[in-house]
Amino acid sequence: MDFLDAPDEAEFRERFRTWLADQGDAIKRSHSDDEYWTSLGDWHHRLYDAGFFALTWPKQYGGHELPATYEVIVDEELAAAGAPPKPSLGYLIQGFSRHGSDAIKERFLPGLINGRDRWCQGFSEPDAGSDLASLRTTAVRDGDEYVINGHKIWTSYSDVAEWCIVLARTDSDVPKHKGISAFAVPMRQPGIEQRPLQMINGITTEFGQVVFDNARVPAENMVGEPGEGWAFAMTTVSHEREPHTLGFAARYLKAVHDLEAQARATTLSSAQAAELAWAFTEAEMLRLHTARRLSEQLDGVKHGPEGSIDKLLMTWAEQSVGHAALALGTASAIAGGSAEGLDFYLYSRAQSVMGGTSQIQKNLIATRILGLPTS
Amino acid sequence: MDARPTLEQRQLEDAAVRLIANHGVQAVGDLDDAARRSKLDTALEQAGWRELRTGEPGEGPAASGVEAALVARVLARGAADTAFVGPLLDHDLLRRAGVEPDGGPFTIAVTSDLGALATDPAGAVAVDAAGATAALLAVPDGAGFRLATAAIGEPTTTVDLTRAVAQLAGPATPIDGASLTADDLLAWESLAVALTAADLVGAMEGAITLAVDYARERRQYGAPIGSYQAVQHLLAEAHTLAEGAYSAAVHAAWAADALPPAEARQAAAVAKAYAARAARTVCETSIQVHGGIGNTWECMAHVFLRRSLLATELFGGDGPQLALLAHERLGAR
Numbered sequence: 001m002d003f004l005d006a007p008d009e010a011e012f013r014e015r016f017r018t019w020l021a022d023q024g025d026a027i028k029r030s031h032s033d034d035e036y037w038t039s040l041g042d043w044h045h046r047l048y049d050a051g052f053f054a055l056t057w058p059k060q061y062g063g064h065e066l067p068a069t070y071e072v073i074v075d076e077e078l079a080a081a082g083a084p085p086k087p088s089l090g091y092l093i094q095g096f097s098r099h100g101s102d103a104i105k106e107r108f109l110p111g112l113i114n115g116r117d118r119w120c121q122g123f124s125e126p127d128a129g130s131d132l133a134s135l136r137t138t139a140v141r142d143g144d145e146y147v148i149n150g151h152k153i154w155t156s157y158s159d160v161a162e163w164c165i166v167l168a169r170t171d172s173d174v175p176k177h178k179g180i181s182a183f184a185v186p187m188r189q190p191g192i193e194q195r196p197l198q199m200i201n202g203i204t205t206e207f208g209q210v211v212f213d214n215a216r217v218p219a220e221n222m223v224g225e226p227g228e229g230w231a232f233a234m235t236t237v238s239h240e241r242e243p244h245t246l247g248f249a250a251r252y253l254k255a256v257h258d259l260e261a262q263a264r265a266t267t268l269s270s271a272q273a274a275e276l277a278w279a280f281t282e283a284e285m286l287r288l289h290t291a292r293r294l295s296e297q298l299d300g301v302k303h304g305p306e307g308s309i310d311k312l313l314m315t316w317a318e319q320s321v322g323h324a325a326l327a328l329g330t331a332s333a334i335a336g337g338s339a340e341g342l343d344f345y346l347y348s349r350a351q352s353v354m355g356g357t358s359q360i361q362k363n364l365i366a367t368r369i370l371g372l373p374t375s
Numbered sequence: 376m377d378a379r380p381t382l383e384q385r386q387l388e389d390a391a392v393r394l395i396a397n398h399g400v401q402a403v404g405d406l407d408d409a410a411r412r413s414k415l416d417t418a419l420e421q422a423g424w425r426e427l428r429t430g431e432p433g434e435g436p437a438a439s440g441v442e443a444a445l446v447a448r449v450l451a452r453g454a455a456d457t458a459f460v461g462p463l464l465d466h467d468l469l470r471r472a473g474v475e476p477d478g479g480p481f482t483i484a485v486t487s488d489l490g491a492l493a494t495d496p497a498g499a500v501a502v503d504a505a506g507a508t509a510a511l512l513a514v515p516d517g518a519g520f521r522l523a524t525a526a527i528g529e530p531t532t533t534v535d536l537t538r539a540v541a542q543l544a545g546p547a548t549p550i551d552g553a554s555l556t557a558d559d560l561l562a563w564e565s566l567a568v569a570l571t572a573a574d575l576v577g578a579m580e581g582a583i584t585l586a587v588d589y590a591r592e593r594r595q596y597g598a599p600i601g602s603y604q605a606v607q608h609l610l611a612e613a614h615t616l617a618e619g620a621y622s623a624a625v626h627a628a629w630a631a632d633a634l635p636p637a638e639a640r641q642a643a644a645v646a647k648a649y650a651a652r653a654a655r656t657v658c659e660t661s662i663q664v665h666g667g668i669g670n671t672w673e674c675m676a677h678v679f680l681r682r683s684l685l686a687t688e689l690f691g692g693d694g695p696q697l698a699l700l701a702h703e704r705l706g707a708r
Binding site: 001002003004005006009069072073260263264268270273274276277278280281282284285286288289291292294295296298309312313316359361362363365366367369370371372373374375 | 376
């Protein structure tokens with residue numbers, strides 16, 4: 001067990017740190033306003049062009065084929081520099097890699113990895129949240145195409161995306177988990193309507209609703225076989241639950257560093273100091289847990305239920321940081337001062353819902369990991 | 376970077392698991408089985424794990440903090456009622472002063488609140504004192520500290536039914552050896568705190584396994600209680616807390632050797648603060664899942680809870696650790 005950098009890792013860390021120091025205005029200080037979210041596309045291009053994104057992916061698709069633990073270095077240095085996290089795309093890349101044909105991978109992975117194509121994920125529906133398999137969006141074959149009708153929600157970045165990975169029912173005569181297929185659907189077409197959602201912290205650009213009204217997609221854009229959509233979705237969400245896929249340990253440590261800088265300029269009560277020290281403890285725990293998980297991938301990526309543990313730990317970490325932000329900033333925000341901490345807190349409430357609620361994660365941990373009987 | 380245990384570390388862990396399977400505490404009644412405890416003690420002595428942190432003067436310890444933490448975790452998981460962390464930390468401190476262990480078995484003396492290594496015999500208590508005849512403390516000496524020993528009284532169990540505590544029964548007698556700096560003691564304390572975090576991880580895992588097994592067997596309303604989400608969620612949360620605590624604890628044990636003392640001490644504070652809060656929730660959850668039986672003496676759940684109460688206070692629980700982090704990182708009082 002060794003948490004220190006090997007010589008190659010140390011060289012990479014130094015190179016990345018030097019590059020980060022030159023990024024200037026690209027490193028925004030705010031966490032969660034609309035400007036931040038829209039600037040993430042630019043950040044993706046910068047990271048990719050400089051060779052600091054898609055570290056572990058095949059060179060064939062624009063990756064660097066480095067060991068998984070290099071992602072720890074990226075997260076740590078992003079946090080230390082106060083930079084935005086890396087783009088959260090690893091879970092989609094996992095889904096394509098595991099279920100897509102070679103033709104699908106060659107067609108879509110390079111654009112996904114280099115940031116040329118922006119993607120959103122059309123999974124949840126108004127009546128299919130935790131019970132995703134009950135989704136009602138349909139895809140009906142029509143010659144060389146499928147025609148899609150339905151309503152998706154919580155579709156992150158649907159307003160800027162060129163592509164949506166849509167789960168749709170292609171067979172209603174089989175059990176609900178077996179009749180779903182996945183499609184790479186072009187977003188810029190007449191049959192698709194955007195409806196932005198405003199979240200409790202005021203942002204409008206992250207989450208959207210997407211309505212498909214006779215939208216069309218070429219049959220060759222199906223990812224995996226007909227009926228393989230559920231397996232695709234499970235691969236995707238299992239990785240969407242992993243903090244190392246999302247780069248969120250960096251996001252929380254950056255937030256803690258910002259709060260600490262704010263705290264040093266003022267006098268904290270001992271209760272506030274303890275709340276902030278606890279947020280640091282949670283964020284550090286997540287960094288170390290991430291290092292452990294990525295080390296476990298040095299011999300190959302696993303697709304197990306452990307992501308549910310990681311998702312809960314990540315949720316608790318984010319919400320602890322949110323509580324510290326609240327403890328330090330509520331009064332000034334209410335009085336009209338900086339509301340940044342309040343925004344972080346409000347945004348943190350979504351973490352125990354998005355990517356599968358905490359309740360669902362606990363169901364999975366209890367039955368798939370602890371081996372408790374299903375009722 | 377590779378945060379996984381090495382092959383040798385996994386083999387050591389497996390050996391500890393076997394030792395516990397043979398001689399550990401499976402039921403509360405086992406605590407009264409002196410013959411079993413004697414076998415456990417002998418097996419641990421023969422394994423040489425209390426000497427993991429010995430070493431020739433001027434050289435490093437026989438094994439890193441990670442090995443010590445992995446053993447501490449497995450012993451706690453099996454509610455091992457024999458001394459380990461105390462003698463190991465005694466040896467570690469002696470090594471730092473360049474002193475060969477002589478005239479043991481020893482353990483360490485801590486302040487009356489259990490929060491720090493004792494620097495004065497008045498009010499100090501020896502912890503993890505089963506089988507020990509004396510305890511080690513560090514008395515101020517000029518700008519540094521000099522090690523001293525004090526005889527101890529008859530060890531007795533207190534809140535923790537698996538580990539003995541003893542009052543000091545004599546004055547502190549300085550022993551030959553190098554003077555230790557505050558940094559030397561900080562490095563030692565980092566290991567000590569990390570090992571109590573690892574002990575808490577093991578106690579949590581023992582309490583969780585106990586409760587999961589019970590939830591599979593115990594039936595109400597015609598089904599195992601473990602099939603109900605209300606119970607499942609308690610156990611899932613407990614398991615997740617233990618996993619997070621493990622990730623931080625092994626890092627702290629590694630850091631005790633690999634990072635400068637001030638950084639190692641922060642890593643230890645993170646691990647201990649997390650493990651202490653987690654362990655209380657987890658052990659209380661184990662009692663809750665057991666229902667009424669969980670509140671009886673015969674259920675092992677309170678043995679793990681009690682062990683975690685001592686491990687939490689030893690070198691400071693979440694309160695002191697968070698205060699240390701706030702002080703170090705923010706300059707807060």
